[in-house]
Amino acid sequence: xxxxxxxxxxxxxxxxxxxxxxxxxxxxxxxxxxxxxxxxxxxxxxxxxxxxxxxxxxxxxxxxxxxxxxxxxxxxxxxxxxxxxxxxxxxxxxxxxxxxxxxxxxxxxxxxxxxxxxxxxxxxxxxxxxxxxxx
Amino acid sequence: xxxxxxxxxxxxxxxxxxxxxxxxxxxxxxxxxxxxxxxxxxxxxxxxxxxxxxxxxxxxxxxxxxxxxxxxxxxxxxxxxxxxxxxxxxxxxxxxxxxxxxxxxxxxxxxxxxxxxxxxxxxxxxxxxx
Numbered sequence: 422x423x424x425x426x427x428x429x430x431x432x433x434x435x436x437x438x439x440x441x442x443x444x445x446x447x448x449x450x451x452x453x454x455x456x457x458x459x460x461x462x463x464x465x466x467x468x469x470x471x472x473x474x475x476x477x478x479x480x481x482x483x484x485x486x487x488x489x490x491x492x493x494x495x496x497x498x499x500x501x502x503x504x505x506x507x508x509x510x511x512x513x514x515x516x517x518x519x520x521x522x523x524x525x526x527x528x529x530x531x532x533x534x535x536x537x538x539x540x541x542x543x544x545x546x547x548x549x550x551x552x553x554x555x556x
Numbered sequence: 557x558x559x560x561x562x563x564x565x566x567x568x569x570x571x572x573x574x575x576x577x578x579x580x581x582x583x584x585x586x587x588x589x590x591x592x593x594x595x596x597x598x599x600x601x602x603x604x605x606x607x608x609x610x611x612x613x614x615x616x617x618x619x620x621x622x623x624x625x626x627x628x629x630x631x632x633x634x635x636x637x638x639x640x641x642x643x644x645x646x647x648x649x650x651x652x653x654x655x656x657x658x659x660x661x662x663x664x665x666x667x668x669x670x671x672x673x674x675x676x677x678x679x680x681x682x683x684x685x686x
Binding site for chain 2: 424426428440441444447448451452454455457552553554555556
């Protein structure tokens with residue numbers, strides 16, 4: 422399986438309330454083993470998945486938000502956030518976690534792979550993807 | 557064209573599984589190929605043979621089994637999602653000390669890597685869900 426494709430994981434759900442966000446993250450983690458070009462897109466309520474300071478103690482659910490910050494270690498190169506979805510919810514980039522990425526071989530690094538993009542760019546990125554996993 | 561199908565919702569509650577079935581059947585009848593059908597989230601509930609809908613309703617689980625028999629389809633239920641929701645085959649029953657199994661004929665339980673592989677190997681991954 423030498424073929425490399427552009428994978429896009431489209432996340433549209435709030436992190437809690439349904440299991441989509443968590444089980445989507447499980448696919449992202451597994452895909453690291455397949456050496457594909459992996460990007461994530463957060464839109465609609467999916468932007469809440471990346472918010473800082475989540476506390477799930479009151480709802481008896483596992484807080485899986487720290488996992489997003491490790492995605493740079495799982496071959497994820499880009500994490501895009503739809504600007505319109507963010508603004509519609511009164512959020513800004515400052516409300517979101519930062520995710521570092523580093524290539525261990527070349528020592529090339531990026532401080533934060535989370536990037537807020539406008540709707541036109543969202544459409545462009547989805548169109549460029551070979552596979553869109555929609556959750 | 558070579559398709560793979562992802563089913564994200566359980567039967568009856570949502571139309572996703574029906575639509576996925578109709579799509580897969582139509583594609584196969586037109587001579588297309590289906591590399592794999594992958595059941596994820598509540599979609600794993602499509603894989604229990606204990607489903608007993610009323611006689612005048614469609615039997616979604618049997619529909620999948622029959623389609624798989626006719627076209628030698630690969631119906632894969634995600635193991636992690638299945639464990640959460642109580643879909644069990646012989647291997648899982650033994651590993652997890654369960655006293656019963658409920659996997660439907662022609663379905664098999666396997667890992668998420670099967671979904672990623674399907675996406676790589678197919679021309680299109682078509683996702684059915686909310």
